[in-house]
Amino acid sequence: MLELAIKGTKRYYGWMTFLLVIIGIGFLIYLKQLDFGLGITGMSRDVSWGFYIANFTFLVGVAAGGVMVVLPYYLHDYKAFGRITVLGEFLAIASVIMCLLFIIVDLGQPMRIFNVWLYPTLHSVLFWDTIVLNGYLFLNLVIGWNVLEAERNSVHYQGWLKPLIYLSIPWxxxxxxxxxxxxxxxxxxxxxxxxxLAPRFLASAFAAGPSLLILLCLIIRRITNFDPGREQIQSLAKIVAYAICVNVFFFLCEVFVAFYSNIPEHMAHLKYLFVGLHGKAAYVPWMWASFSLMAVGIILTVVPATRKNEGVLAVACTVIFLGTWIDKGLGMIAGGFTPSPLHHVNEYIPTLPEIVIALAVWATGFLILTVLFKIAVGVKEEVA
Amino acid sequence: MDSSRRRVLQFFGISSLALMTRPVYNALATEGHAEKSREHIKRGEKALTAKQWAMVIDTRQFESVEDMEPLIEACNKIHNIPHFEDKRHEIKWIWEEHYHNAFPGKAAQFLSEEVENRPFLVLCNHCENPPCVRACPTQATFKRASDGIVLMDFHRCIGCRFCMAACPFGARSFNWRDPRPFIKQTDAKFPTRTKGVVEKCNFCAERLAEGKLPACVEAAEGKLAFGDLYDPDSEVRELIKTNYTIRRKQELGTEPCVYYIV
Incomplete structure (x- = not known):
């Protein structure tokens, strides 16, 4: 099916070239980082993880969000999602690859990465994270590809895929x-x-992933002959509405526990993020923006009239995606490191090289996503 | 799929499976020998040994930062610790903190003026339950079974910095850039580090192997005591028995092995 990815319009090639240029620039700066060390980033002794790990964390969520189309279709036999499950699986593939790239660019000694498997360390969560991420990538590749190929050949997918599909849901x-x-x-x-934390991560994942999927469906409908379907988009929108509400609810639970218990070490981080601490307040406008965006997102997806209007829904999905990205991609990591365990407030601000490298990773993900979606849509157009 | 392509893919699949068996085999079969191979600091005949090394810091004897400088300097010198102007890139093994930073949560609003102004020496606590060792995905940082020192293998560390996030004492530093140009005078007896790896205090494992006390203890002229926590007759046990001591963040259950007489 790969041949479907190399036959495209001028616009398709233009978009791919644009992504390749960003990847190229980012790669050059990554070579610089390899040469100089991670000192070209804004990270420090006190804030030892930054933008890379934050984006990694957010994208694990987007990848997990793919299950929100797989689960209703395969477990509840919700037929409508059959049209778009492969899109969810392919989005998961692109997201997991971005996750792995973000881990690699964050390593001080990336050429030693295989030490993780040479010396398997069962008590390290990072070891398990490599297992589950690579496993999820593998599952989605095998399932997505084979189901799509079966659809192209107008046959039912292979029987041995079924257990893998069920496994991919808890995975x-x-x-x-x-x-x-x-x-x-x-x-x-x-x-x-x-x-x-894990439930909160999942809630924001099930808001961010399906939001992006809705936006991608709307784009696909506009620029191709394949319509993912109004019912499908509306069902996804309901999932987003519930998930974003639960996400904000979980956050408010955190705020209650920290401030009613009045334990300084738990309050300090929230104070740093939302009002500033010891005169350091770089994240304050971002965090308020994040929660304002999510609040707007809740209103627009919960109210039926706005949710049913696809134009408004697109706006809602954009603000939810941005809001959850700021929450997890900026606040979650920096906020956890500030103040430091010794209660020093050393602020972390990502540097330009760091941001460009991160953009290049995103561009790589979107390049892979474009190829995969091009194939998927090509097959859908063929069989339609 | 044509059959020749399938054959090639099968070949690579099986080969990569075969390659994966070795580490698995090693992990399962050499459990007992693994410890031996990690003893990369050879012990001399006069080597000092203990079940669990521990330190007692008599903070009453430190009045100002000047009292600490010789200790810190001694450590920096023999361990080739670089000096960076940029605070973000700092490497610290042993350093000075205020009471409310060394013991956050224990700092009352009103405190003995003398304690509040006293400098506190902080370093790796060589915890009995080290969270950094738990977090490390490659066992590059490990607790040496023979004497409880938490050590670093600079050649295995992948620089993921999970140990830095796990350490509740901020004891670990990362080489954000090549440290070598920033070392005043390189001591050939201790390895310099490369960029991209984590490092921290090693309780002078290389000196203990030669029968010498840690450099900071030697330079402290009695202000620091060093010994076996599990030897009831050791100097550290004697001091703990006869003085009221506190440890940093004891409530976290990591069992730090550095005690402070306040």
């Missing part, structure tokens, strides 16, 4: 759970040390 939950465990099992990091 999607596992990738974000294990990713949350990276953070929430660490003593002395009050902001992350909460049992609700």
């Amino acid at each position: 999607a939950v596992s990738i974000h759970t294990v990713t949350a465990y990276l953070f929430c099992g660490l003593p002395g990091r009050g902001f992350w040390l909460t049992a609700i």
Whole structure:
């Protein structure tokens, strides 16, 4: 089916060239980072993870979000989603690849990455994270590709895929759970040390992933002859509405526990993020923007009149995607490291090289996503 | 799929499976020998040994930062610790903190003026339950079974910095750039590090192997005590028995092995 990806319009090639240029620039800056070290980023002794790990965490969520089309179709036999399950699976593939790239660009010694498998360390959550992420990538590649190929040949997909499909559902939950465990099992990091971190990650994942999928469906409808379908988009929108409400609810639970218990080490991080601490307040406008965007998103997706209007829905999905990205992609990591365990407030601001490298990883993901969606849509157009 | 392509894919699939068996085999079969191979600091005949090394810091004897400088300098010198102007890139093994930073949560609003102004020496606590060792995905940081020192293998570390996130004491530093040009005078007896790896205090494992006390203890002229936590007759146990001591963030259950007499 790969041949479908190399026959495209001028616009398709233009878009791919644009992405390749960003990837190229980012790659050159990554070579610079390899040469100089991670000192070209804004990270420091106190804030030792930054933009890369934050984007990684967010994208694990987008990848897990793909299960929101797989689960209703395969478990509840919700037939409408059959049209778009492959889109969810392909989105998961592109997202997991971005996750793995973000891990690689964050390593101080990337050429030693295989030490993780040469010396398997069962008590390290990071070891398990590599297992679940690579496993999820593998599952989605095998399932997505074979189901699509079967659809192209107008036959039922192979019987042996069924157990893999069922396995992929809890596996999607596992990738974000294990990713949350990276953070929430660490003593002395009050902001992350909460049992609700994994559920909160999943809630924001099931808002962000399907939001992006809705936007992609709307784009596909506009620029191709394949219509993912109004019912499908509306069902996804309901999933987004519930998930974003639950996400904000979980956050408010955190705020209650921190401030009613009045324990300084738990309050300090939230204070730093939302009002500033010791005169450092770079994240304050971002965090308020994040929660305002999510609040707007809740109103627009919960109210039936706005949700049913696809133009408004597109706006809602955009603000939810941006809001959850700021929450997880900016606040979650920097907020956990500030103040430091010794209560120093050293602020982390990503540098330009760091941002360009991150953009290049996103561009790589979108390049893969475009190829995969081009194939999927090509098959859908063929069989229609 | 044509058959020759399938054959090639099968070949690569089986080969990569075969390659994967070795580490699995190693992990399962050499459990007992693994410890031996990690003893990369050879012990001399006069080597000092303990079940669990521990330190007692008599903070009463440190009045100002000047009292600490010789200790910190001694450590920096023999361990080739670079000096960076940019605070973000700092490497610290042993350094000075205020009471409310060394013991956050224990700092009352009103506190003995003397304690509040006293400098506190902080370093890796060589915890009995080290969260950094739990977090490390490659066992590049590990707790040496023979004497409880938490050590680093600079050649295995992949630089993921999970240990830094896990350490509740901020004891670990990362080489954000090549440290070598920033070392005042390189001591050939201790390895310099490369960019991209984590490092921290090693309780001078290389000196203990030669029968010498840690450099900071030697330079402290009695202000620091060092010994076996599980030897009831050791100097550290004696000090703990006869003085009221506190440890940093004891409530986290990591069992730090550095005690402070306040």
